Amino acid sequence: MKKITFILASFLPVLSFAGGFQLNLQGLKAVAMGGAFAGACSDASSVFFNPGGMSNLSGHNFTVGFNLVDPHVSLQTASTANIDQTSPKATPIHLYYVGQVTDKLNFGFLVNNQFGSSSSFEDDWQGRYIIQNISLKTFMFQPTVSYKIHDLVSVGGGFVYTKGSFSTEKAIPVASASTTEGKAHLEGSGDGVGYNIGIYSQFLTLGDETKQTKFAIGLDYRSKLAVDLGNGTAEFTDIPNSLRDKFPEKTTFTSKITLPSVFTVGISAKHIITDKWSLELVYDLNMTGWSSYDTLAFNFDNNETPDSKVTKDWENVMTHRLGADFTYKNKYSVRAGLYIDNTPMKDGFVSPELPGMTQTAYTAGLGYKVNEAISVDFSYIRQNADREASLDDANWSAKYKRIVNVYGLALNIKFGDKPAKEGQPSIE
Amino acid sequence: MKKLQHISLGVAVLALAACTKTQFDEFELNSGSADFSNYVSVGNSLTQGFQDNGVHNERGQQDNSFPAILSQQMQLVNPSAKFKQPTVSGNGSGYIHLEWINEEIELVDVPAAGSWGATGDASWDVNTKYNNLGVSGIRLTDCVPTNGDLLSPTINQFITSNNPMGGFLDWGSLFSPVSYLDHIKASSATFFTCWLGNNDVLGWATSGGDDGAITIPLIGSINLSEMTAVDVFSYKYDSVLTAFDRMGAKGVCATIPDVTSIPFFTTVTLDRVGDDVWIEEGPYSSTPGNVRLATKDDLLTLYASQDLGDGIGFTQANPIPHEDVLDRDEVVVSQTRTKELNGEIKAMAAKHGFPVADMYEYMKELESGITLDGVDYDAKYIEGGAFSLDGIHPNNRGYALVANKFIEVINQAYGSNIPPVIVANYSGIYFPN
Numbered sequence: 001m002k003k004i005t006f007i008l009a010s011f012l013p014v015l016s017f018a019g020g021f022q023l024n025l026q027g028l029k030a031v032a033m034g035g036a037f038a039g040a041c042s043d044a045s046s047v048f049f050n051p052g053g054m055s056n057l058s059g060h061n062f063t064v065g066f067n068l069v070d071p072h073v074s075l076q077t078a079s080t081a082n083i084d085q086t087s088p089k090a091t092p093i094h095l096y097y098v099g100q101v102t103d104k105l106n107f108g109f110l111v112n113n114q115f116g117s118s119s120s121f122e123d124d125w126q127g128r129y130i131i132q133n134i135s136l137k138t139f140m141f142q143p144t145v146s147y148k149i150h151d152l153v154s155v156g157g158g159f160v161y162t163k164g165s166f167s168t169e170k171a172i173p174v175a176s177a178s179t180t181e182g183k184a185h186l187e188g189s190g191d192g193v194g195y196n197i198g199i200y201s202q203f204l205t206l207g208d209e210t211k212q213t214k215f216a217i218g219l220d221y222r223s224k225l226a227v228d229l230g231n232g233t234a235e236f237t238d239i240p241n242s243l244r245d246k247f248p249e250k251t252t253f254t255s256k257i258t259l260p261s262v263f264t265v266g267i268s269a270k271h272i273i274t275d276k277w278s279l280e281l282v283y284d285l286n287m288t289g290w291s292s293y294d295t296l297a298f299n300f301d302n303n304e305t306p307d308s309k310v311t312k313d314w315e316n317v318m319t320h321r322l323g324a325d326f327t328y329k330n331k332y333s334v335r336a337g338l339y340i341d342n343t344p345m346k347d348g349f350v351s352p353e354l355p356g357m358t359q360t361a362y363t364a365g366l367g368y369k370v371n372e373a374i375s376v377d378f379s380y381i382r383q384n385a386d387r388e389a390s391l392d393d394a395n396w397s398a399k400y401k402r403i404v405n406v407y408g409l410a411l412n413i414k415f416g417d418k419p420a421k422e423g424q425p426s427i428e
Numbered sequence: 429m430k431k432l433q434h435i436s437l438g439v440a441v442l443a444l445a446a447c448t449k450t451q452f453d454e455f456e457l458n459s460g461s462a463d464f465s466n467y468v469s470v471g472n473s474l475t476q477g478f479q480d481n482g483v484h485n486e487r488g489q490q491d492n493s494f495p496a497i498l499s500q501q502m503q504l505v506n507p508s509a510k511f512k513q514p515t516v517s518g519n520g521s522g523y524i525h526l527e528w529i530n531e532e533i534e535l536v537d538v539p540a541a542g543s544w545g546a547t548g549d550a551s552w553d554v555n556t557k558y559n560n561l562g563v564s565g566i567r568l569t570d571c572v573p574t575n576g577d578l579l580s581p582t583i584n585q586f587i588t589s590n591n592p593m594g595g596f597l598d599w600g601s602l603f604s605p606v607s608y609l610d611h612i613k614a615s616s617a618t619f620f621t622c623w624l625g626n627n628d629v630l631g632w633a634t635s636g637g638d639d640g641a642i643t644i645p646l647i648g649s650i651n652l653s654e655m656t657a658v659d660v661f662s663y664k665y666d667s668v669l670t671a672f673d674r675m676g677a678k679g680v681c682a683t684i685p686d687v688t689s690i691p692f693f694t695t696v697t698l699d700r701v702g703d704d705v706w707i708e709e710g711p712y713s714s715t716p717g718n719v720r721l722a723t724k725d726d727l728l729t730l731y732a733s734q735d736l737g738d739g740i741g742f743t744q745a746n747p748i749p750h751e752d753v754l755d756r757d758e759v760v761v762s763q764t765r766t767k768e769l770n771g772e773i774k775a776m777a778a779k780h781g782f783p784v785a786d787m788y789e790y791m792k793e794l795e796s797g798i799t800l801d802g803v804d805y806d807a808k809y810i811e812g813g814a815f816s817l818d819g820i821h822p823n824n825r826g827y828a829l830v831a832n833k834f835i836e837v838i839n840q841a842y843g844s845n846i847p848p849v850i851v852a853n854y855s856g857i858y859f860p861n
Contacts, residue, residue, distance in 0.1 A: 070448070072448040072449075072450045073450060074450035074451050074452055075452075076452040078847060078848050079847050079848050079849060079850045080847075080850070081452055081453065081454045081455045082451050082452040082453075082454070084450070084451065126801055126850050126852070126853075127801055127802060128852075129801060129802035129803045129852060130801065130802035170802075173803045173813065173852065173856060174856075174859055175855055175856060175857070175858055175859065176858055176859050176860065176861045177487075177858055177860075177861060178861060180855070240528075240858075240859035240860060240861050241528055241860070241861045242526070242528045242533045242859050242860045242861070243859055393799070394799060394801065394802035395798070395799040395800050395801070395802075396801055396802060399452065401450040401451075401452065402450060403447070403448050403449075403450050405448065
């Protein structure tokens with residue numbers, strides 16, 4: 001019998017990776033009120049939400065806080081009734097400072113995690129050739145100034161420096177007598193720059209010293225951030241020796257992640273009965289430019305390794321945020337809110353590690369002012385949504401259910417204040 | 429007031445936080461109008477679980493024949509369903525695998541198991557009732573006596589009993605033959621898959637259009653790889669389905685893939701050789717034995733790669749022999765016959781009310797590429813991921829794709845909801861270390 005003489009052309013399983021997640025957890029007063037704050041700007045988180053609103057604050061204001069994100073995600077495919085993500089809990093932090101330099105000039109600084117995600121599955125799960133796990137972390141640093149250009153109007157701007165890092169793993173469909181599949185582990189880090197500018201105006205105040213209503217509006221634009229991953233490393237394990245030229249033990253790659261711009265319009269209305277209670281209503285509209293996040297490409301330095309490029313084709317989306325704060329005796333606060341979040345992921349582009357869902361999420365929170373210097377905030381977000389969608393490039397489709405509980409705790413410290421601005425009639 | 433607010437908010441948060449159940453319920457599975465309690469599969473090598481040029485079980489290859497995969501899914505729906513295959517141990521009939529030799533990937537023959545003989549695996553027992561009746565190499569025409577041909581049962585008996593792959597069935601004797609159809613009739617199947625007919629074209633095509641004539645003492649000359657005539661095929665297919673119909677079984681028929689959609693014929697191309705290739709036209713061409721330059725319409729088989737490796741085919745005086753080429757005329761002949769036979773399969777299935785898994789179309793789909801759960805498959809040799817090393821038969825992943833196709837058709841026709849298998853959980857090509 002004749003033999004087949006082996007002809008191997010090229011064997012190129014495509015490597016594709018996805019990821020990206022915005023963390024809207026940047027100030028707990030805001031978080032508790034549906035995430036709306038660009039028109040409120042009543043604490044140090046203004047440096048993030050709207051630098052223009054920093055001028056509201058006198059003295060030195062520090063906020064340090066963190067959130068505990070507890071995600072629960074399950075999937076169903078045609079073959080498997082239930083698959084649970086094994087994603088760990090995440091603890092994004094935020095650190096703010098806003099200080100008054102002169103009557104008109106304020107300085108601020110922030111450190112926070114504006115984007116990040118951490119999703120994982122059992123290594124042998126059905127979608128392992130799409131993703132096994134991914135972790136994306138970003139740290140933002142933003143020195144900022146604000147200036148009161150008019151009694152009623154202040155502007156602010158900051159320079160954003162970001163450091164991003166990510167790592168991800170997925171299975172490669174090559175097997176040998178001793179291995180059932182290979183594995184790719186990619187990790188990289190890099191940095192990028194951008195800016196955050198805003199304008200804030202408390203444009204109308206009605207009433208007198210005992211009873212007044214204030215109206216404010218804020219606009220903020222945070223630029224996109226292109227994070228260059230110039231020297232990523234890829235490691236390939238459990239690769240048959242005969243395919244090592246394609247998947248070496250280690251190679252390097254370059255890539256780039258573009259974090260989206262966010263434009264926000266916010267308004268607030270606050271009714272104050274001096275020394276008794278106040279009620280504040282806030283609304284923000286975010287426009288997030290996810291369309292800048294359209295491809296995720298990896299160029300491997302090893303020529304034989306197939307480069308990877310995935311079309312993400314996400315859409316720009318709008319988020320409505322609505323919240324209320326009821327404060328009693330300028331000491332106890334109860335907050336609640338909601339946000340209507342539209343996913344940037346069209347059907348056909350929904351990946352299992354981060355199934356985007358259009359949803360209404362509910363928020364709540366408490367504030368307690370210990371004394372003039374110290375206050376604490378607690379916040380809670382409840383997300384509960386489901387979706388059935390596909391990732392067409394991978395011919396993957398699933399039903400998703402996701403419940404996320406987010407618990408936030410923050411400490412605010414204020415000193416060097418002149419008589420409290422709160423309740424103080426503005427000069428109109 | 430404020431205390432109450434604190435408390436009620438706290439309670440609400442705790443109540444919500446406690447509820448984090450996202451799990452989906454188990455599937456509610458049912459058989460619809462089908463009865464999977466005694467599933468019987470009839471067919472050839474594709475049904476028996478043949479791959480890598482043999483029926484072998486070194487790493488569960490035969491254990492993952494498509495009927496075995498299908499039956500496991502049926503058992504999810506009907507836990508009392510049983511399925512028994514005539515399994516081979518280890519190397520089975522012998523096969524080919526890849527080895528890493530001198531920094532090159534090479535195909536190496538693995539000899540048959542010691543338990544393998546003229547009647548197949550030593551563990552096979554003709555008195556056992558097997559569910560998987562797939563016999564590698566069998567043609568439909570060998571399964572059913574030809575109407576009005578008195579010699580036909582004897583010829584069939586001679587062919588089937590001399591095929592070790594069918595050694596798990598009792599074929600009787602030349603004077604008292606037992607046909608494949610007799611085994612079908614005795615199967616008491618409640619459900620069947622019928623994927624017969626491939627070898628009625630393929631056997632001829634893979635031998636480069638050779639009829640495979642042999643002479644049997646006392647009987648005369650018979651053609652082992654001759655293509656089956658359309659009217660004969662039609663009658664015999666009808667007989668098989670009538671047998672199932674009479675026992676009240678439900679089932680699925682499957683069509684024959686086109687020869688040009690398997691890597692056996694599509695791997696050794698002129699582009700890849702990068703040189704002129706001389707071929708000997710086959711016996712079915714207008715001028716038998718004519719030597720000419722190959723065109724892109726001539727299909728060189730995988731075996732031609734060895735001819736080329738040995739320096740054969742590069743001069744007019746030393747052409748690729750006709751059995752390693754399906755020349756352009758033979759391609760047309762086999763494609764035409766495939767379509768004709770598929771027409772008969774569909775007509776007979778319709779006549780008996782059985783659905784058809786259109787493997788002809790599905791293999792075309794595979795040829796242009798299928799992605800599943802992030803893994804790409806196509807009909808390319810080795811790199812396509814779905815065909816075994818012989819370039820004709822699927823590997824485990826390919827058989828899983830086939831099983832899912834059957835499941836799709838069964839669910840559609842009978843209202844059942846058998847879940848498809850996760851194709852990537854089956855093994856593909858084993859690359860050498």
